[in-house]
Every structure is written in C-alpha cells, then in structure tokens.
Amino acid sequence: MKALIIGVSGQDGSYLADFLLKKGYEVFGTSRDAQGSVFQGLSFLGIKNDVHLLSMDPEDFRSVLVAIKKSKPDEIYFLAGQSSVGLSFEQPAETIQSFTIGILNVLEAVKMEGRGIKVYHAGSSEAFGDTDGEAAKETTPFKPRSPYALAKASSTWLVDNYREAYDLFACTGILFNHESPLRPARFVTQKIIQTAKRISDGSKEKLILGRLDVSRDWGWAPEYVEAMWLMMQQENPDDYIIATGKTQSLEEFVSKAFEVLGLDWKNHVAQSADLMRPTDLSVSKADPSKAKKHLGWEAKKGIQEVIEGMM
Structure with missing residues (x-):
C-alpha cells in the first residue's frame, strides 16, 4: 500500500507517517519546499529517511496532480493548512484559502485520476462553534466562530459534496484538541x-x-492518527468525531x-x-460514540x- 500525506511536517503528519510505516506502507509526504523544510517531527521520531519527501503547493492544482502521479497513492491524507485558530484572525484569507483550495484541488485530482484513491480530510471541532454545553455529534450543525473554523467547515462540506456527487471515497475526521x-x-x-x-x-x-x-476535550495525538487510518479501511466513507468524550x-x-x-x-x-x-x-464537548461503534476506536x-x- 502507498500513502501520500499532504502536510507531513506537522504534528499529525509526523505521527501518521510513523504509524503507516509500521503498518508496512510506502509513505510519501509533501511540504511546500521539501528541500528547505526541517521536518523536525519526522526527525524526532527517527523516520525522516524512511519517508519519500516531495515539494508540493496544495493551492496549485498542477502541483497537486504531479505529486499524485509521482507517488501513485492508494490513500491520501490531507493534513495541510494554517493550523492556528488565533493566527486565523490575523490572516483570515490565507487560512481560508489554505484549507478550501487545498482540499478542492486534491478532490479534483482524485476525480480525474479515476482509480479509486481514498481521501482522508482533517476536519476540526472548531467548526461546531459553541454548542451551549451540549456534546457535539456528527449531525450537529456547524456554527463557526473564527476564520479557522469557517475554513474547516467549508472544506468539510466540500468533501461531503464530492463524496455524494462523484461517488469518491472521501471522509472527514472531525478531531477535537489533541496534543503531543x-x-x-x-x-x-x-x-x-x-x-x-x-x-x-x-x-x-x-x-x-x-x-x-x-x-x-484534550487527547493524545499519536492515538488519533490510528482513527484516521481506521476510517480509510471501512467499506463505505463517512465522517467521524474523534475525541476523548x-x-x-x-x-x-x-x-x-x-x-x-x-x-x-x-x-x-x-x-x-x-x-x-x-x-x-x-x-x-464531544460525543465520540460513533467512532467507538463503527471503528472500534476510543481514546485511552x-x-x-x-x-x-x-x-
């Protein structure tokens, strides 16, 4: 199996690369500048030399298509984008564009390839906004309250639309806070x-x-990447909340x-x-019961x- 991790230099990308390598995958990872990036996370985990690193700009469709043709992945994990809620208030346009254009390009490229590549998209609990103390479920409406949350909500809707309209295997993990x-x-x-x-x-x-x-809701990031992989192993694509509860x-x-x-x-x-x-x-607040029931996953x-x- 081959996996392409878009945004491999981040926390989740590094742990996911480590997880997939241990599963026997051939792992490709992208950064905007693979030559100049430090990849601290991969080095910290001792796996930098085990990942095929590619330069790719998620906001450039041609760049995305070239990376997919080079890596020939069975699975794509889209983890890229401006990941700070606080910074999104200072850089709203960049934040919104980094998520929405990035995942749109991936979905379009996968549709064009036409060979059943599976796509995982990193959503966020921030998209729910304030649920007045109620635990959010997958069916809870989005009410974003920051440019970051708006971007994550929009990109999640894009994934849902492409899944329905073009019968793609595309799913979103709606992750609550996870640290490492x-x-x-x-x-x-x-x-x-x-x-x-x-x-x-x-x-x-x-x-x-x-x-x-x-x-x-704070969880442990190395556990959460397993949930990402489990979503991609299901018979049918769906969205799941990943949290401790x-x-x-x-x-x-x-x-x-x-x-x-x-x-x-x-x-x-x-x-x-x-x-x-x-x-x-x-x-x-989160209700991760669907992930436990269908994926057999729960935070430890x-x-x-x-x-x-x-x-």
Whole structure:
C-alpha cells in the first residue's frame, strides 16, 4: 500500500507517517519546499529517511496532480493548512484559502485520476462553534466562530459534496484538541508546558494567558492518527468525531501541569486581555460514540497522561 500525506511536517503528519510505516506502507509526504523544510517531527521520531519527501503547493492544482502521479497513492491524507485558530484572525484569507483550495484541488485530482484513491480530510471541532454545553455529534450543525473554523467547515462540506456527487471515497475526521511533544510553541498547551518547565528550573517569568475558563476535550495525538487510518479501511466513507468524550477547563490543564512539577500555578500565572480572541468557544464537548461503534476506536489517554507525555 502507498500513502501520500499532504502536510507531513506537522504534528499529525509526523505521527501518521510513523504509524503507516509500521503498518508496512510506502509513505510519501509533501511540504511546500521539501528541500528547505526541517521536518523536525519526522526527525524526532527517527523516520525522516524512511519517508519519500516531495515539494508540493496544495493551492496549485498542477502541483497537486504531479505529486499524485509521482507517488501513485492508494490513500491520501490531507493534513495541510494554517493550523492556528488565533493566527486565523490575523490572516483570515490565507487560512481560508489554505484549507478550501487545498482540499478542492486534491478532490479534483482524485476525480480525474479515476482509480479509486481514498481521501482522508482533517476536519476540526472548531467548526461546531459553541454548542451551549451540549456534546457535539456528527449531525450537529456547524456554527463557526473564527476564520479557522469557517475554513474547516467549508472544506468539510466540500468533501461531503464530492463524496455524494462523484461517488469518491472521501471522509472527514472531525478531531477535537489533541496534543503531543510535537505541538508548535504557539499552541497554548505547549506554551503552558514549556513555561512551567522553565519556571520549575528557576526562571522568574510569569505564564501569561488569556481566558482560563474555556473548556476543551484534550487527547493524545499519536492515538488519533490510528482513527484516521481506521476510517480509510471501512467499506463505505463517512465522517467521524474523534475525541476523548471528556471536557476540562484550561485552568484545570494549567493546574495539573504545574502540579506535575510540584508547583502551585496561582503563584506563576497572569492573564492578559491582549491574548483574548474576538470570539472564542466557551465549551467544546464531544460525543465520540460513533467512532467507538463503527471503528472500534476510543481514546485511552486523558488529560493527565497528555500532560505527562508532553512533559
């Protein structure tokens, strides 16, 4: 089996490459500049030399088509795009374009190839917006509240449309927050972990955060890539929520992170209005029962194991 991972340099792309290699796949991975990219995640996992790296611009149809013809994949995993919710408010056009044009080009290329290539698309829980404390299901309507969420909602609708209109095997994993040591520093969980470690080592700095009352469902990224693969092994394509089903506040995450290091978070954390987004979700809650029932998948690690794993 051959797999093409579009966006292999990110957290999920790196863990997915590792997972597929262990399954015996020949793995191809793309980056806009394969020669100049560092591929820290692949190096961290010790697999950089095992992945065939290709340069590809997801927003350039010809570039996408060439990469598919070179790799001749059985499965394509689309994980590319501007992945920060916060940054999407500063770069809305780039964010929306990176997801919608990217997946559209992949779907069009697969349709043209006409040989049954399976497509996985990375959706996001952010597309649901605020569900007023109710656990989101696959049938919950999208109400995006950020340019990032809007982009993910639009790209998910594109996948659903192509699946229905052209009978493609195309599915979306609607992933809730999932973390690992490969999370970039701009993500709040990595910021918390790294700042707490520096403070534990003697730094006098404060951890500066925005809202602490927001709640999220945090899982362990290496587990989530298995769910992506399982979706592609089903007889029929469908969309699935991937989450732990447990929601905790950011304050709880901070508290537990400092507690692991024997510190009281209240002595080391300050809030800043500058870090509060124009719109934000108060509570993100998931019902992952469909994935358990149809894929046989459920999260094993909760917030405590996630924090310890990141540490």
